[in-house]
Amino acid sequence: MSDVLDWSGAALEKLNTAPYEAAVGRMAEHLRQEVGAGRLPFLSMPYMNALKAQLQELSPLLKTFDHMLLLGIGGSALGARALQKAFFPQQDQPGHSGPCLWIADNVDAYALEANLAKLPPENTVVVTVSKSGGTIETVGQYFIAKEWMQEKLGDAWQEHMILVTDEKQGYLREEADRFGIPALPVPDNLGGRYSVLSAVGLIPAQFLGMDVCALFDGARDIAARLAAPDLDAGTLEAHPSFQLAVWGASLMDAGFDEMIFFSYIPLWACFGDWFAQLWAESLGKEGKGSQPIPAIGVTDQHSVNQMFLDGRRNKACLFLTCPNLPAGPKFPADLPEKFGYVAGKDFGELIQAEGLGTRMALSASGVPLVEIRLERDEPRQAGKLIALLGAATILTGWLMGINPLDQPAVELGKRLAKARLGADGLKEEKADLQAFLTADRDIREL
Ligand code: PA5
Numbered sequence: 001m002s003d004v005l006d007w008s009g010a011a012l013e014k015l016n017t018a019p020y021e022a023a024v025g026r027m028a029e030h031l032r033q034e035v036g037a038g039r040l041p042f043l044s045m046p047y048m049n050a051l052k053a054q055l056q057e058l059s060p061l062l063k064t065f066d067h068m069l070l071l072g073i074g075g076s077a078l079g080a081r082a083l084q085k086a087f088f089p090q091q092d093q094p095g096h097s098g099p100c101l102w103i104a105d106n107v108d109a110y111a112l113e114a115n116l117a118k119l120p121p122e123n124t125v126v127v128t129v130s131k132s133g134g135t136i137e138t139v140g141q142y143f144i145a146k147e148w149m150q151e152k153l154g155d156a157w158q159e160h161m162i163l164v165t166d167e168k169q170g171y172l173r174e175e176a177d178r179f180g181i182p183a184l185p186v187p188d189n190l191g192g193r194y195s196v197l198s199a200v201g202l203i204p205a206q207f208l209g210m211d212v213c214a215l216f217d218g219a220r221d222i223a224a225r226l227a228a229p230d231l232d233a234g235t236l237e238a239h240p241s242f243q244l245a246v247w248g249a250s251l252m253d254a255g256f257d258e259m260i261f262f263s264y265i266p267l268w269a270c271f272g273d274w275f276a277q278l279w280a281e282s283l284g285k286e287g288k289g290s291q292p293i294p295a296i297g298v299t300d301q302h303s304v305n306q307m308f309l310d311g312r313r314n315k316a317c318l319f320l321t322c323p324n325l326p327a328g329p330k331f332p333a334d335l336p337e338k339f340g341y342v343a344g345k346d347f348g349e350l351i352q353a354e355g356l357g358t359r360m361a362l363s364a365s366g367v368p369l370v371e372i373r374l375e376r377d378e379p380r381q382a383g384k385l386i387a388l389l390g391a392a393t394i395l396t397g398w399l400m401g402i403n404p405l406d407q408p409a410v411e412l413g414k415r416l417a418k419a420r421l422g423a424d425g426l427k428e429e430k431a432d433l434q435a436f437l438t439a440d441r442d443i444r445e446l
Helices: 024-036 048-063 078-087 109-118 136-160 171-179 199-208 212-227 233-237 240-253 270-283 305-310 337-342 348-364 379-400 408-420 427-438
Strands: 004-006 067-071 100-104 124-130 161-166 183-186 258-263 291-296 315-321 369-373
Touching (some): 024 212, 048 199, 067 199, 078 100, 078 199, 078 270, 100 109, 100 199, 109 136, 124 136, 136 161, 136 171, 161 171, 171 183, 183 199, 199 212, 212 379, 240 379, 258 270, 270 379, 305 348, 348 369
Parallel strands (some): 124 161, 315 369
Antiparallel strands (some): 004 369
16 A cells, blocks of 8 residues: 555544535636746745755755754744654764754754854854745844854855845845855745745755655655646545645534644654644634644653543544554563563554554544555655645635735734834834833732
8 A cells, every 4th residue: 555544534424524625626726826826836846956956066065064053943944853853863863973953943042052162163054044034033043153153264154154045035145145155045935834845944854865856756746736737626626635625624614623743653743843833824814723733652642642532522633654664673572471462572563553542542532533644754755745734734724715825923923022122113013012011910929
C-alpha cells in the first residue's frame, strides 16, 4: 500500500457535508483563476527550477560552515524546524559532530546571548528569513547578529550572512543591495506559513544535507493536480485536500471546534507546530475556525490525551502514522513475567500498538478522526504532507467564506508594541496604550 488517508473513523455520517460538496464546481473555478493569476505559488511552484539551481549554487558555500544561525519567526521558522527535527535528528542525539542548525524564533535574550557567546563566527553563517523584511523580532536579531559579525570578522562579515526576503522590497532587500549580501527571494504571493518549500525552508534543509528534490517531488504529487489549468470539478472532488476541506468545514458547523494533529511519527512532532500555525492563522477569522492542537504520540498519551478522550466532545483529529518506522532494538527474551508480552519483540512494535490503541480509543470516544498513513517517513512523504495540509487549509478557508491567506488580527498587538517602544505615528495606539496603562487595575498579591 502506498500513502493513504483512512476515513473509516471520520464520522462523515454525523456531518452535513452536502453544501460543501456542492461547492466543488465553484471551488475548482476559483482555484483555476487564482493559480492562473499567479496568486497560489504554493500549489503551482513556478519558482521551483530556479530555486533548485540557486540551492545548487549555494551548496559549496554552505558546506564551508559548521553552524547556521537562522533568524526568523512564524512561517519563516516553523517549517525549517519541522524539517530539521524530522530528517536531521542527529543534532539532538549524543555524539553529534556534523553541521548544526540553530533556529532563533523568539525574542529570547538568554538564547541570543548564548548563541553569540558560543557560536564560532568564522564557522557560522547567519541566515535571516523575513518575507516582509520588517518583522521586528527577526530584524532586531539581525541588527545584533550583524554587529557581532562585524566586530568578530571585520570586512568579511557579509560573507557570513544570507538573506531570504521579498525579491524587490523591504529593509532586508535594501540591506542585500547595499552590502552585496547573498539574498534569495520569497516568491510573490507566497505567505510565510505556505513558504516552507521555498528558500525559507530549503536553505536550512540544503545546509543539513536533506534531499530537497524529494521534498519537491512529494509536494508536486499532491499539488500538480490542483494547479493544472484544466482542473475540473471531478478531479477536485476526488482530491484528498478537497475531501479534508469538506470534512474540516462541516466539523466546525457541527461544533467540533478543536482539531488535534496527533503525530505517531515521533520525529515529525514539529510538523504539529507547523500545522498549528497553518490552520490557526489561516482559519481563525470572523469568529470562525477550529483551534489546532499539536500532540505527540506516544508522549501525550500520558499528558493531554485524557482531555481528548473524556473532555468536551468538541475535538476532531488528524492522526499521522507510518507502519514502517524503524524496528529498533529487540526487547530481551528474558523479562519479568508481567512484561513477558514484549519479550523478544522489536522495540518499534510498541509505538505501532500504542498508536492503534489510541486511535481506537479516540474513535470509541466519538472523536472524528482521519488517519494519514504514510508508507515511509521520508522527504517525499513530508513534501506530500506539506502540500496536502496546505491545500486542505486553503480550501477549508474558501469553503468557510474567509480568506485563508492573510492574518489581519495579529497586527493590533504588533502596533501596540511598536507604540510602546515609541515608534513614529500610531496616534490611536498610543492613546489606547495610555488609557490601558493608567486605568485602575485589579492587582492581587501572588
Ligand atoms: O504565516 C505568516 O505569514 C506569518 O506567520 C509570518 O511568517 C510571520 O509573521 C513572519 O513574517 P516575515 O516572514 O515577514 O518576517
